[in-house]
Amino acid sequence: MLGKLTWQAIPFNEPIPLISGFGVYAIVLAILVWVWRKGYLPYLWREWITSVDHKRIGVMYCLLGLVMLLRGFIDAMMMRAQQAMAFHGNGYLPASHFDQIFSAHGTIMIFFVAMPLVIGLMNFAVPLQLGVRDVAFPTLNSVSFWLTAVGALLVNLSLVVGEFSRTGWLPFPPLSELRYSPGVGIDYYCWAIQLSGIGTLITGINFVTTILKMRAPGMGYMRMPVFCWTALASSLVIVAVFPILTATLAMLLLDRYLDFHFFTDTAGGNSMMFMNLIWAWGHPEVYILVLPAFGVYSEVVATFSGKPLFGYRSMVIATMAICIVSMTVWLHHFFTMGAGPEVNAVFGIASMIIGVPTGVKVFNWMFTMYGGRVRFTTPILWSIGFMVSFVIGGLTGVLLAVPAADFQLHNSEFLVAHFHNTIIPGVVFGLFAGYTYWFPKAFGFVLDERLGKWAFWLWVVGFWVAWGPGYVAGLEGMTRRLQHYDNPAWHPWMLLSAVGVLIILAGIAAQVAQLVVSIRTRAARSDVTGDPWDGRTLEWATSSPPPAFNFARLANVTSREAYWDMKQQARTTEQPVAPDVDYEPIEMPRNTPTGFVTAALASVTGFALIWHIWWLVILGLIGAYATFVVFAWRDRTEFVIPAAEVARLDRANRTARAEYIEEPA
Amino acid sequence: MSTEILRAPLDPAGLPHEAALAGAPPRVTGHGAGGPAPKRIVVGYGFWVFLLSDVIMFSSFFAAYAVLFKNTAGGPSARELYDLHNTALETALLLTSTLTCGLASIAVGQRNLKWTQIALACTGVLGVAFLTLEVREFASFVARGAGPSRSAFLSSFFTLVGCHGVHVTAGVLWLGTMMAQFYAKGFRTDIRHRFLCFTLFWHALDIIWVAIFSLVYLVGTLPPELLP
Numbered sequence: 001m002l003g004k005l006t007w008q009a010i011p012f013n014e015p016i017p018l019i020s021g022f023g024v025y026a027i028v029l030a031i032l033v034w035v036w037r038k039g040y041l042p043y044l045w046r047e048w049i050t051s052v053d054h055k056r057i058g059v060m061y062c063l064l065g066l067v068m069l070l071r072g073f074i075d076a077m078m079m080r081a082q083q084a085m086a087f088h089g090n091g092y093l094p095a096s097h098f099d100q101i102f103s104a105h106g107t108i109m110i111f112f113v114a115m116p117l118v119i120g121l122m123n124f125a126v127p128l129q130l131g132v133r134d135v136a137f138p139t140l141n142s143v144s145f146w147l148t149a150v151g152a153l154l155v156n157l158s159l160v161v162g163e164f165s166r167t168g169w170l171p172f173p174p175l176s177e178l179r180y181s182p183g184v185g186i187d188y189y190c191w192a193i194q195l196s197g198i199g200t201l202i203t204g205i206n207f208v209t210t211i212l213k214m215r216a217p218g219m220g221y222m223r224m225p226v227f228c229w230t231a232l233a234s235s236l237v238i239v240a241v242f243p244i245l246t247a248t249l250a251m252l253l254l255d256r257y258l259d260f261h262f263f264t265d266t267a268g269g270n271s272m273m274f275m276n277l278i279w280a281w282g283h284p285e286v287y288i289l290v291l292p293a294f295g296v297y298s299e300v301v302a303t304f305s306g307k308p309l310f311g312y313r314s315m316v317i318a319t320m321a322i323c324i325v326s327m328t329v330w331l332h333h334f335f336t337m338g339a340g341p342e343v344n345a346v347f348g349i350a351s352m353i354i355g356v357p358t359g360v361k362v363f364n365w366m367f368t369m370y371g372g373r374v375r376f377t378t379p380i381l382w383s384i385g386f387m388v389s390f391v392i393g394g395l396t397g398v399l400l401a402v403p404a405a406d407f408q409l410h411n412s413e414f415l416v417a418h419f420h421n422t423i424i425p426g427v428v429f430g431l432f433a434g435y436t437y438w439f440p441k442a443f444g445f446v447l448d449e450r451l452g453k454w455a456f457w458l459w460v461v462g463f464w465v466a467w468g469p470g471y472v473a474g475l476e477g478m479t480r481r482l483q484h485y486d487n488p489a490w491h492p493w494m495l496l497s498a499v500g501v502l503i504i505l506a507g508i509a510a511q512v513a514q515l516v517v518s519i520r521t522r523a524a525r526s527d528v529t530g531d532p533w534d535g536r537t538l539e540w541a542t543s544s545p546p547p548a549f550n551f552a553r554l555a556n557v558t559s560r561e562a563y564w565d566m567k568q569q570a571r572t573t574e575q576p577v578a579p580d581v582d583y584e585p586i587e588m589p590r591n592t593p594t595g596f597v598t599a600a601l602a603s604v605t606g607f608a609l610i611w612h613i614w615w616l617v618i619l620g621l622i623g624a625y626a627t628f629v630v631f632a633w634r635d636r637t638e639f640v641i642p643a644a645e646v647a648r649l650d651r652a653n654r655t656a657r658a659e660y661i662e663e664p665a
Numbered sequence: 666m667s668t669e670i671l672r673a674p675l676d677p678a679g680l681p682h683e684a685a686l687a688g689a690p691p692r693v694t695g696h697g698a699g700g701p702a703p704k705r706i707v708v709g710y711g712f713w714v715f716l717l718s719d720v721i722m723f724s725s726f727f728a729a730y731a732v733l734f735k736n737t738a739g740g741p742s743a744r745e746l747y748d749l750h751n752t753a754l755e756t757a758l759l760l761t762s763t764l765t766c767g768l769a770s771i772a773v774g775q776r777n778l779k780w781t782q783i784a785l786a787c788t789g790v791l792g793v794a795f796l797t798l799e800v801r802e803f804a805s806f807v808a809r810g811a812g813p814s815r816s817a818f819l820s821s822f823f824t825l826v827g828c829h830g831v832h833v834t835a836g837v838l839w840l841g842t843m844m845a846q847f848y849a850k851g852f853r854t855d856i857r858h859r860f861l862c863f864t865l866f867w868h869a870l871d872i873i874w875v876a877i878f879s880l881v882y883l884v885g886t887l888p889p890e891l892l893p
Contacts, residue, residue, distance in 0.1 A: 136707050201718060209711035217700035243718045247725035251824065260813050260820035261738075262729060268736025268817030277725060554700065629842055637855065 003612035004184065009162045014097065020074075021160035050591040052138035053548055054123050057145050059442055061120030062435065064145075068112040068152055073508060075105035077501055080466070084498035086484035087491040098483045099166035100185065104155065106169025107189060110285070111196055112152040114423070117431040118292045119148075119203050122231045125438055126207065128539035128546065129225045131216030131555045131562070134589065136209040137202075139631070142595030144199040144206070150603040151196025157607070158188040165189040168481065170278055171252060173263035173271040178256045184610050186256065190249045191606040197245050204238025207231055216538065218557035222316070225537045226309060229316050230295030233323035237284045237291075240327065245281040248274065272337055279330035287326035290422070291319060293430025294361055297383045300433050301365045303533050304380040305372030308561055311364040318357035318364075325354045335403045336410050344403040351401035355394055362387055377533070378452035382433035385460040386425045393421030396471070414474025417467045424463050432459075432511075440532045444544045445522040451514035458507030466500025469493035529660040530653060536564035541577075543653035549586045549641055552650035567661055576658050583647040587638045594631045601627065705858055712862040716869045719832075723873055726828055727880065730821040734885075738816035743885030746811055748802070752882045755798045756874065759833075762791035763871045770864055776852050785844050788867070792837045799830050822881070829877055832870050839863055 011018050035041055048056055078093065078101050085091040093101065127135055135141050158164040165185040167176045176186045211232040215224070224232075252274070254260040261269035302309040309315060331339065331347035365387060374380065396418040400406050409415055432455075440446045473493040478485070485491075518525065531540040541563045542551055559565045570577040605620030607613075702710070734743070769784035803823065806812065813823035843863055846856050884892070 132701055136711055205711055205714045205718065208714050209707060213707050213710050214701040215698075218698050220698035223698075239714055239718045240721060243722035244725045247722045247729075251729060254813075254820065254824060258813065260824070261817040262733070262820055262824075264817075267738040267740075267815070268733060269820070270732060270736070270817065273729060273732050277729070557698075625838065632842060632846065632859070633849075635850075 003614070005611040005613065010160060016097065017159050024156065025160070046591070049596050050593045052142050052589050052591055054127050054135050054138065054141060055442065055546065057141050058120045058124030061116045061123055061145055061148070064149055064152060065113050065117035065120060068108055068116070071156070072105055072108040072113050075101050075108065077505065079105065080498040080501040083482065083494045087494070088486055090484055093483070095483045096166065100164045102481055103165045103168050107165070108155060110169060111193060112155065114289045114427050115200060116148055118234070118289055118427070119200070121296065121431065121434045121438065122207060122292055124442060125539055126210065126228055126231050128542065128550060129228050129537050130211065130214065131219060131538040131551060131557065132214045133550050133586070135206050136214055137206050138589045139592055139594055140202050141206055142592070143598050144203045146595040146599030147199030147602060148196045150599045150606065151192040153603055154188055154192040154606055158185065162188065170282065173252065173274050174265050176252060177264050187610040190253050191609055194246060194249055195602050195606055197242055200238055201242040201246070204235040204242065207235035208239055211235070216554045216557050223557055223560050223562070226298035226312065226315050227292070227295035229319050230291040233319045234288045234291045237288050237323055237326060241281045241284040244277060248277040248281065275334050275337065276330070279333045283330040283333065284326045286423070287322055289427045291322060293427045294319070296430045296434040296437065297365060297386060299537065300379040300383050300437055301368045303535050304375045304377055305369045306534070307368055307372040309364065310367035312560060314360055315364050318360040321357040322354060325350060329354055332401055332406070335406045348401050348403045352398050355398050358394060362391060378447070378449055378456060379433040379437040381453060381456045382429045382436070385456060386429040389425035389460065389463065390422065393418060393425060397422060409474060411480055412474040413470045413478045413480055416480045417470030417474060420467045420470070437533070440527040441539055441544050441546070445518065445526045446532050448514045448518045451510050451517060455507045455510035455514060458503055458510055462500050462503030462507055464500070465503055466497050469497045528656045530657060531660065536561040538562050541566065547649045549588055549646065552583060552646050553581065570661055576654065577661055583643040583650065585643045586641045586646055588641060590637055590639050592631070594627060597627050598624065705861070708858045709861055709865070712865055716865060719869065720873070723828065726821070726825040727876070730825045730881065733817040733821040736817040740816040740819065741809070741811045743818070744889070746806060747882050747886050749882060749886055751798060751802055752878060755795050756878050758791050758795040758798070759871055759874050762788045762795070763868055765791065766864055766867045773852065773857060773860055778847060781847055782844055785840060789837055789840045792833055792840070796830060796833055799826070826877060826881065829870065829873055836867055836870060839866070
């Protein structure tokens, strides 16, 4: 009846996951009860859960990413503590548990922190920057978000029901095959990633279509904000490589469920094929994450330097070059496979070449700041911290791209330090910059600057104290994922690294405090003009938070920095930035629970698949088809916002804006 | 009604080009500066992008098949198993179903419900016949001890061809839903948009099948000395 699911799935004999797991569920339950008692549930259902508004979906994505950041960070602290303690001993984590933690840490940080935050910022900012009212497929956008949330749910469920994968953040065979991993850990991993991967693929399709087919009149390709370009490049890579991930995990699942032989190394199977396939997705994936972060830096640096971005055209070319070259470097993840010197040389050179467009970008940001009046706000601090730190991560990457050097450093702590050095200062700092930069647009008040700066300094110092030692230990021969070790040369570095993670913890505490303080004092820090940073792109041309329809009328874009030029023109001609007009009613897509229902069915089906509860799988699939038909059967898919309401909202914002634009001039 | 259709040129999905309809301003500028595209363009474009991603998923399975083709682990090889007569019949059924699907597009363009339903029903019947032949072929392989667990080669064969079969099955379910929608709601704009996507999907499955037919069945039955 319940497949493989029995009481033994609950780890009663392992207190750490049991207590922490039930702790998490207790917190979630408490929040749900509080929401229910306060009577917020109908509001949440109406305004958020069923919402198809790209801004709301973007906020929910970011919320998911930030909550999961805490989960992934707890894993990080546990690992650092283990490696600090496990010199000449076993530490406090048994090997099987340590293995699950490093697997969960990588999986969560990439799929359920970085991806949701990147996609969340894209969702929030791209349609606003393009000057349009929503993405191409609003309902599918909601489906995407909820499928991502299902993946996160399944990964967290494995904490208490069953176990998680022990093979690292990617399930390398033959270790991940049924023979060596008979438990449900790999199945949790695969189904969680399959479901959230479908969500990501739909997002990619949605944004390629949105950016290429839906822009304000006059916004030709060379007038698009750079963040939109990077979102386009990132979405194109998603469309090109996420299907490979789906296919690869499908093959692994077939091996595990139906005794196929893709990667078993028996009956003709070939585990190295998995390495090729998974990295053909996995390497482009890091560019999916970092390109939108580059876009955020571009927006932030231009805005706070008070200058147009230096070398816009070269920035666009560099972005698209990375988009393409990102798909030609995957083999550098396994130079040691033995493909031969010719193959390794080709991929080594390609991996070095991809540093060139990235270098172009770094120079462009520096030249943008050069000669500008830089306002040192939190977002630009994150950007400067990124530039300084990321260059070192890039240099160690070029070093690892040399196959001969890679043979020494493969799977060492040096490698781990390298990719943390690119992902944390590259992606995470960019996401924090974007979070601070667009927060007032989303909620109508500015985040506290003082605590934001504290967070920045603690993070950047903490990062270097935590991962500088990784480089040294790696050069001294320390391999990654060691549950215990006996080499005295490594121990001091691991202790130092643990101190670093505590500094980062203080940084995260500062961020939590920043949010709490800012919400409490929001009345004093509200942004009435919709343009708190003296911005240059169209998202600042509407109120904060924007109305559901974003723009009462679509702007007519005549230049690259659409809103900046509108402001300049308003100042020189002393005309209002947008003249009063007759408003027209606006059609907007209706909210729908399709995304939520799909996700609920997907989580039940995923859980049933993991535990081999076949009748439930069939019910889930029938439910999915039924949802599809019910959704297709809707007669009213849009609602109309009357012209009077549009006029009321827009006129209030225009008055505030006109006063503000006259002041600084 | 017919005169209106004649004035507006038809595109392959049987829908008039929107720009050709009276009153629509010219939208094509070549630099993407014409403002948001009309909904039909957005829907069709998005679905094209989805189809591209689907093709990439198939290409992964093709790659796996190519890598594992010779790894028969002492079991039967492609040449011993494949029956080109059966494949030829499958191909004929699927290609004919594409023709009837195209006829359905024309009928939708003419807003002719009867012929739309007839053409779609034919498409569905041909699709089901194709699936029947495929399932029969799979069953005969398994009966001969050549199931997917026998060797890596057979694993990749069943996955690649089976994935196409799963797509056809989904297509048949979608087709049934489309017929029901035309019956219940008529030729509403959003339903015509969906139908446009359905036809694209069905034709794309045919293209994938052409690749399977050529690269799996035709190459698989070549004499060994002709194989690389």
